[in-house]
Amino acid sequence: MTTTTTPAARPLAPRPRGGVAQSLADSLVVARRNIIRLTRIPEMIVFGIVQPVMFVVLFSYVFGGSISVGGSLSASDYREFLMAGIFAQTVTFATAGAGAGIADDMHKGLIDRFRSLPMARGAVLTGRTLADLVQTTLTLVVLALVALLVGWRTHTNAAEVLAGFALLLLLGYAFSWIGALIGLSVRTPEAATSGGLIWLFPLTFVSNAFVPAENMPTFLRHVAEWNPFSATVQAARELFGNLPPGYVTPDAWPMQNAVLASVLWSVLIITVFRTLAVRKYRSASA
Template sequence: MTATAPTASAVEAPQRRGALTQSVRDSLVIARRNLIRMLRIPEMIIFGIIQPVMFVVLFSYVFGGSIAVGGSTSAEAYREFLMAGIFAQTVTFATAGAGAGIADDMHKGLIDRFRSLPMARGAVLTGRTLADLVQTALTLVVLAAVALLVGWRTHENLGKVLLGFVLLLLLGYAFSWIGALIGLSVRTPEAATSGGLIWLFPLTFISNAFVPAENMPAFLRHIAEWNPFSATVQACRELFGNFPPGYRAPDAWPMQHPVWASLIWSVLIVVVFRTLAVRKYRSAA
């Protein structure tokens, strides 16, 4: 009898599964390393929580009652309108920390040591972004508790509320890949922090996070309505039931279908910037 030689596809399939398993394992090891590092430096977590808490308190009590939302200038209406924007701003501002952490590892030569090990190429970056995602989730929990204390409430069922927080975490994870690319592209952690924040301010303020986009000039309004940040904010307001009475969504597609728009934007950002970051990691000196 003659033995049948295995086909190329039959040989490659286990190899692909093995490579995927190793990549997942290596990514979890790196994520665990970064989480342990965060626990040993609690200031990283504490300062990451203090800033968004300050935003909640300041915006709620300083601007509450000064900005008309849906024809109402009550502090309660603005507080509910505001919170989705604060949540989204918090998860995206974690980008600067992700970039600074990777730049610090590059500066200390740690990335070069990882590159010399027999591990999946993308595992270092994936592990780092997963650890940042855990920190972001912790920050959101604390922030939501503070928001409840100052009077924020949701008006939809638990499933929709949880979906809103999932979209926020997905947006934060997507933006952490932008931070990873920035961290690999600069020479110092300080430059990564500056580079991670300088573009976030126009992104978050030319949006519907803090004021209704329809109050902006026409050219800014169109930018705000197609801003991926605005899509997630709009989706969270819809899922939390935080639209003011009589609110009518703008006609732009992302504002009419914010949940789908948020998902599409976040997945697209992950695909594009993960590809660029892994490519940069492979060629980084």
């Protein structure tokens, strides 16, 4: 007599829970995990602050008085012109850290553990970018205090100043999604760091961050004026009241409508790169 055995039921992987509220809750859990991890590695915060502080001091005292803005060679005018560019550079350079962090989690298998949980697929990446936003905010606060010490001042009301910093953080958050996509696309944290920085240098220097765009050759001037980075820098300068006397705003639409252009560029970057990053995450976990 032969007996037939039925094959053991194959365990099913937990299905991710749906809903916007649930996705937000999952994202906040992941963000909390990354923030707690950050507090246990204080050197990450320290090194993230030291570099932009060095930029503030070096650019203020080495280039201050040597670069003309609005026809003025005043060191104080250049310092106020400069700070929005340094702020924007700082928040965008956090892209490399975001990419390296996600690549490190992938390398250590932590992402695979998250995939085994019944959680929203995009929550892992959203939580990571939110945690990076918290770190960027802390860095920006310290950097603003240092800028005040070297003579930077704002000349508008508190609401406009806060709006300027909000635009800077929105740009930083948008760029963190670029870092997330890079981190998912490479094999090691070192490659993610290199991939996150190599394109940022031309983006930030071919802009109005450190010198007026009108001083550039014609082709580079047009590139700089339509650079998303330049739009946020220009918007921050306007909201801080840091446009020097005699400065003439370029005719390009993003420069004439800098606040609106900054918001549109940041929202577009978030929409495109969040979609690509989540799709990359899902295809890797399929």
